[in-house]
Structure formats: C-alpha cells, structure tokens
Amino acid sequence: MRKKISLIGAGQIGGTLAHLISTEELADVVLFDVVEGMAKGKALDIAQSTSVDGFDVNLVGTSNYDDTKNSDVIIVTAGVPRKPGMSRDDLLGINLKIIKQVAEGIAKTSPNAFVICITNPLDVIVMALQKYSGLPTSKVVGMAGILDSSRFKYFLSQEFKTPTKNINTLVLGGHGDTMVPLPNHTTVNGKSLKQLVTENKITKEKLDAIINRTRKGGAEIIKFLEKGSAFYAPAAAGVEMAKSYIKNLKKTLPCAAYLNGEYGFKNLYAGVPAIIGSQGVEKVVEIKLEEKEKENFKVSINAVKELFEAAIKIDPDLSN
Numbered sequence: 001m002r003k004k005i006s007l008i009g010a011g012q013i014g015g016t017l018a019h020l021i022s023t024e025e026l027a028d029v030v031l032f033d034v035v036e037g038m039a040k041g042k043a044l045d046i047a048q049s050t051s052v053d054g055f056d057v058n059l060v061g062t063s064n065y066d067d068t069k070n071s072d073v074i075i076v077t078a079g080v081p082r083k084p085g086m087s088r089d090d091l092l093g094i095n096l097k098i099i100k101q102v103a104e105g106i107a108k109t110s111p112n113a114f115v116i117c118i119t120n121p122l123d124v125i126v127m128a129l130q131k132y133s134g135l136p137t138s139k140v141v142g143m144a145g146i147l148d149s150s151r152f153k154y155f156l157s158q159e160f161k162t163p164t165k166n167i168n169t170l171v172l173g174g175h176g177d178t179m180v181p182l183p184n185h186t187t188v189n190g191k192s193l194k195q196l197v198t199e200n201k202i203t204k205e206k207l208d209a210i211i212n213r214t215r216k217g218g219a220e221i222i223k224f225l226e227k228g229s230a231f232y233a234p235a236a237a238g239v240e241m242a243k244s245y246i247k248n249l250k251k252t253l254p255c256a257a258y259l260n261g262e263y264g265f266k267n268l269y270a271g272v273p274a275i276i277g278s279q280g281v282e283k284v285v286e287i288k289l290e291e292k293e294k295e296n297f298k299v300s301i302n303a304v305k306e307l308f309e310a311a312i313k314i315d316p317d318l319s320n
C-alpha cells in the first residue's frame with residue numbers, strides 16, 4: 001500500500017513539498033492549511049500535472065485534521081515566515097501558538113507518524129511540538145542541518161569550481177547564527193578543508209567568509225525575496241528525511257534531534273548527525289570534536305536553551 005504524507009501548512013514550503021513528493025511517487029499527499037482554499041488549490045494544481053509528468057499519487061487539500069488520519073509522515077511548516085529584519089527568535093510567540101494547535105491535531109489523528117518540523121525558530125519549535133503532542137522523541141525531529149550543510153556545500157562548490165556532489169560536510173548546532181560548520185569534517189574532492197588551507201588552495205579569510213555566509217544563508221534569501229523566506233532547498237531537505245524514514249534507508253543526516261546525554265547534553269533538541277530509518281531517529285551519531293568545535297557547539301546549545309527559556313515564559317506548560 002502506498003504511504004501517506006500529510007503536510008501541515010500549504011504555503012511556499014508545503015506546496016513545494018507536495019510537488020516533490022508527488023513527482024517522486026514517495027507517498028499520497030494531504031495538504032492541510034487553515035486557509036483551506038490554498039491547500040485545495042495547490043493539491044488540485046499538482047494533481048492536474050500528473051498526466052504530463054506521469055506520476056500516480058492521490059492529492060487532497062483540506063483544513064480538517066480527519067483527512068490526515070493515520071499518516072506515516074507529517075511535515076510541519078505551519079507558521080509565519082520571517083520578514084526582512086525580523087530574527088527567527090521574533091517569530092517565537094506567534095509560531096508557538098500555531099504549533100500547539102498542530103501538535104494537538106497530530107496527536108489525535110496520527111499518533112504513530114514520523115513528524116518532521118520545519119517551522120522556525122526550529123530548535124525550540126520542534127521541542128515544543130514534541131512536548132505538546134506527547135509523541136516519542138524518536139518520532140519528532142527538526143529539519144535544519146541538511147539545509148545548512150547544503151548551503152555550505154553550494155558555496156564551497158562555487159569557490160572550488162567543482163560539483164556539490166564532490167563535497168562532504170557537516171554542520172552542527174542550532175539552526176541560526178550560532179550554527180557550527182565543521183571544516184575538519186569537510187572534504188572537497190576527498191581533501192579536508194584544513195589541508196586545502198595549508199596548501200593555500202583557499203585562504204583562512206575566504207573560508208571564514210563562506211562559513212559566515214552559510215550561517216546567514218536564510219537571511220540572504222529573505223533579503224532578495226522581500227516577501228517570504230527560502231522554500232526550494234528547505235523542501236528538498238525535508239523530503240530527504242521523509243524518504244530515509246519511509247524507505248528505511250538508515251541514512252546519517254544532520255537534523256535537530258533529541259539529545260539524551262549525547263555530546264554531554266540532555267533534554268533538548270539540537271543539530272546533530274542522526275540515523276533515520278523505519279524506527280524514526282534510530283541513533284544520534286557522536287563524532288569526535290576538537291576543543292574549539294566543542295566550545296562553538298556549546299555556544300549554540302546555550303542559544304537554544306535561552307530561547308527555550310523564553311518559550312517557557314510565554315507558555316509555562318512547556319517546562320513539564
């Protein structure tokens with residue numbers, strides 16, 4: 001039987017997710033939005049491309065949670081995107097309220113689903129989604145690391161004039177200005193960035209500028225678009241996670257996963273490499289970090305903690 005993926009939020013990312021999932025025939029798609037017409041319109045539009053593109057999945061648009069019942073995967077983008085000049089953190093109050101409604105809807109209709117959260121500020125919203133829904137921590141995960149890594153890879157590919165597929169990298173920490181790209185765990189055509197700096201193939205300054213641009217990757221796009229934030233790359237990253245779960249690929253993917261002692265942290269979500277298979281997050285992979293990387297990771301974790309404290313002030317229920 002074909003799997004079922006429900007997309008909570010049928011905006012820019014939700015619509016792009018629906019299109020990607022359909023063309024890949026990964027699952028039947030339910031597009032859910034409080035703005036019902038948007039969900040229905042996009043579902044119908046994509047469905048009308050099936051004969052041209054030759055794919056065969058069911059697409060439904062709705063504003064009723066019953067239609068999302070027994071989903072295998074739920075991808076959450078419901079929320080308000082950042083506006084120019086707005087930090088991810090400004091979004092917190094508005095998006096917490098929305099996420100509470102969404103979590104209750106999911107808990108009632110698809111308690112066994114694998115839930116991927118994309119709504120910002122990511123690390124805190126995913127934590128709230130897990131708490132509000134009561135779903136197991138292994139079944140609730142945030143999408144950030146794949147996107148951050150793919151931005152880093154893209155900028156490096158431009159610099160080294162080589163396709164992104166020749167670059168391996170990893171980005172740790174929270175999704176935001178404190179994210180931690182790891183040059184020691186990054187290779188271009190098999191050579192580490194450290195080695196490439198030593199060989200003068202790239203200057204330290206240039207590399208730092210690329211890392212900085214990666215950290216601000218989302219803001220750069222917001223500035224161009226003026227209305228709304230990035231959606232093609234975030235949607236592609238969400239699909240990769242859904243696919244690893246549905247097809248039990250057990251890929252190691254950087255994502256916002258629940259830490260229970262890994263890397264020395266407990267009881268919070270942060271960007272780490274995690275194995276995603278049919279059980280959800282099957283394992284958080286602990287890579288060896290250098291002192292400086294550990295320090296940066298801690299700074300990033302502290303930023304997430306601080307924002308979560310702010311969330312608890314808005315809704316004290318989150319402290320339970």
Ligand code: APR
Pocket residue numbers: 008009010011012013014032033034035038077078079080081082098099101102118119120121228229230231234
């Ligand atoms: N339930 C379901 N959908 C909701 C709710 C709700 N309670 N509240 C708002 N929405 C819907 C909006 O109607 C809108 O269609 O969420 C959708 C969000 O879509 P966009 O505004 O187009 O935002 P998008 O670009 O898709 O980004 C969504 O992902 O990357 C993050 O920062 C981004 O938090 C934002 C999220």
